[in-house]
Amino acid sequence: MKRTFSLWLGLAAAVGLLACSMTPMQALAQATNTGKIHGRVINPTGQAQSNGTVSLSTDGGATLKFPFPVNANGEYAGEAPQGTYMVVYRAPDTPVGKMVDSIRGVKVVAGQDLEQNLDMSRADYIEKMSPEEKKQLEELKKINAEALKANSVINNLNADLKAVTADKKDIDSANSTAIQALGGKATKAEIFAKAAEIKAAKYTDVENLMQKDIAVKPDEALLWSNLGFGQGGLKQYDDAITSYKKAIDLETAAKKPRPQVVGLANAGLGEVYARTGKVPEASAAFDAAAKADPSNAGLHLRNEAIIFFQENNGPAQVAAADEAIKIDPTNAILYYIKGQGLVQNATVEPKTNRIVLPAECTAAYQKYLELSPNGPYAAEVAGILQQAAGVKANKK
Numbered sequence: 001m002k003r004t005f006s007l008w009l010g011l012a013a014a015v016g017l018l019a020c021s022m023t024p025m026q027a028l029a030q031a032t033n034t035g036k037i038h039g040r041v042i043n044p045t046g047q048a049q050s051n052g053t054v055s056l057s058t059d060g061g062a063t064l065k066f067p068f069p070v071n072a073n074g075e076y077a078g079e080a081p082q083g084t085y086m087v088v089y090r091a092p093d094t095p096v097g098k099m100v101d102s103i104r105g106v107k108v109v110a111g112q113d114l115e116q117n118l119d120m121s122r123a124d125y126i127e128k129m130s131p132e133e134k135k136q137l138e139e140l141k142k143i144n145a146e147a148l149k150a151n152s153v154i155n156n157l158n159a160d161l162k163a164v165t166a167d168k169k170d171i172d173s174a175n176s177t178a179i180q181a182l183g184g185k186a187t188k189a190e191i192f193a194k195a196a197e198i199k200a201a202k203y204t205d206v207e208n209l210m211q212k213d214i215a216v217k218p219d220e221a222l223l224w225s226n227l228g229f230g231q232g233g234l235k236q237y238d239d240a241i242t243s244y245k246k247a248i249d250l251e252t253a254a255k256k257p258r259p260q261v262v263g264l265a266n267a268g269l270g271e272v273y274a275r276t277g278k279v280p281e282a283s284a285a286f287d288a289a290a291k292a293d294p295s296n297a298g299l300h301l302r303n304e305a306i307i308f309f310q311e312n313n314g315p316a317q318v319a320a321a322d323e324a325i326k327i328d329p330t331n332a333i334l335y336y337i338k339g340q341g342l343v344q345n346a347t348v349e350p351k352t353n354r355i356v357l358p359a360e361c362t363a364a365y366q367k368y369l370e371l372s373p374n375g376p377y378a379a380e381v382a383g384i385l386q387q388a389a390g391v392k393a394n395k396k
Contacts, residue, residue, distance in 0.1 A: 036113035037106075038077035041070050041089050044120045044129075045140050048074025051092055052100070054118065056085040056108075061099060064088055082110040089118045101125065153216055157223070160209045164226050167202040171233070174198040203233030221251035221258075225265040232272050244269035263293025267300045274307045279316050282308075286320070290327075298328040305337045314341040332372035336381065339364035343384065357388045 037056075041049040054076040055064035068078035070089070087103045094100055101118050108114055119125075129137065170177070178194035179186065186194075207230030214223045228243035247265035251257050270285030286304040290297035301324035308317035318341035321334045328334065342361035349356055357365075365381045372378060 033082050033110050034079045035082055035108040035110050036077070036079050037068075037087075037108055037116055038075070038113065039115050039117040040074045040119075041076065041101075042074060042117065042119040042121055044126060044137050045144050046121045047144060048072075049089070049091070049120075050074060052094075053090055054078075055088045055090070056080050056106075057088055057102075058083065058085060061086055061088055061102060064090075080108050082108055084108075087116055087118065157213055157217060157220070160213050161222070161226070163209060164206050164229075167206050168229075171199050171202045174202075199233065203230050206230035207234065207236075219250060221247040221254070221261050221265065223247075224250065225261060225268060228265070228268050228272070232268065232275070235275075237272050237276050240272045241269060244272065257292075259293040260296065263289040263296055263300060265289075266292060267303060270300075270304060271307050274304070274311055274313075274316070277311075277313075279308075279313065283316070283319070287323075298324060298331075301327060302331065302334060305334060309337045309340060314344040317341040330371060332368050332375055335364045335368040335371065336375075336377050339368060339381065339384075346388075355384070355387045357384070362388065 039054075041052065041054065043049045049070060050072045052070045053067040054070060055067045057064050066078055066080045068076040070076045085106050085108060087106045088099050089101045090098075091100050101120050103116060103118060106114070106116050126134065126137070174195040175191065177198055178191045182190055182194055206226060210223050210227035210230060214220070214227060217223065224243050224247035228240045228247065231237075231240035231243055244265050248262060248269070251261045251265065266285050266289035270282045270289060273279075273282035273285055282304070286300055289300040293300065301320060305317055305320035305324050308320050318338050321338035321341065324331070325334050325338070339361050342358050342364060345358050346361065347356045348354070362385070365385055368375070368381055369378060369385075
């Protein structure tokens with residue numbers, strides 16, 4: 001946050017209370033002979049003064065007329081009768097009979113709009129300060145410079161994080177983008193290769209952006225978590241594990257840890273472990289994600305089940321699906337994933353050559369059809385049930 005410099009100077013001829021602006025009758029009498037005036041008020045640090053008033057005086061500052069408010073950008077504007085004035089700036093805390101700055105000999109001309117700035121960073125203004133005030137000013141300039149630099153860094157980081165969000169969306173839609181780019185005659189292999197090419201480019205962009213940003217702000221957990229995401233997508237698994245752990249350590253050590261950041265990093269770590277066959281570690285990481293970020297626990301555990309399903313790890317996907325179902329019992333895809341994990345334990349009856357499903361598998365498939373009778377896997381599930389020994393499909 002930028003800090004402002006507060007200073008006031010004595011009026012050249014200050015006596016009693018300052019007068020207010022002109023009466024309506026006076027203003028009306030001179031309305032046909034008025035001009036406009038506008039400008040900015042800059043304080044000694046070189047920053048806009050965000051409050052106070054600019055007034056006009058014809059008697060050396062003893063009487064102030066036409067007070068124009070200064071807005072948050074240091075700007076003021078108004079009208080006054082044609083004439084030569086002293087332009088006076090006063091801050092809200094300026095004592096009665098005092099001013100902060102003034103400019104003499106300012107001419108307002110009827111029908112014209114005059115720009116008149118009050119720049120208190122000018123040399124002659126600074127020279128009037130006491131040694132202590134000059135010292136304070138230099139300290140404030142240093143603080144403001146550091147604040148501006150920090151703001152610039154934050155703005156750049158936010159822009160990169162916005163780009164990462166866009167990259168993630170592009171990764172999610174890579175298959176449809178590949179189909180659109182290749183046309184309807186493309187083979188599955190061609191589509192897969194094109195989608196992989198798109199994903200690789202986006203993961204690389206994420207990694208490059210985050211590597212650059214952590215060099216600038218190595219204590220930001222979200223940057224490390226996104227770096228782990230990019231590295232994991234490029235199958236740089238060891239590096240991804242290191243980045244995710246760094247994110248978790250930083251955020252959990254913060255004064256006010258952000259649940260979503262801790263959850264995101266743990267879930268990312270869990271995915272890397274799952275992709276590399278480290279099932280206990282993956283389950284522990286996803287459990288930690290759900291615990292740290294309870295509002296998104298269902299999402300984290302569902303993703304765990306999906307990832308183990310993608311890795312064709314039947315026992316792990318069943319266990320993950322069961323945990324996710326406890327939180328979200330109406331999510332049909334979880335029952336499908338569970339059934340697909342259990343169907344691997346099916347047997348074939350020698351005499352009839354029919355499939356014998358584990359009872360829990362049958363129940364999971366039937367629950368899927370109950371929740372999603374027209375879902376994307378309904379026909380497949382109904383077919384499996386129809387082949388099962390003595391079991392009819394529950395598909396409507």
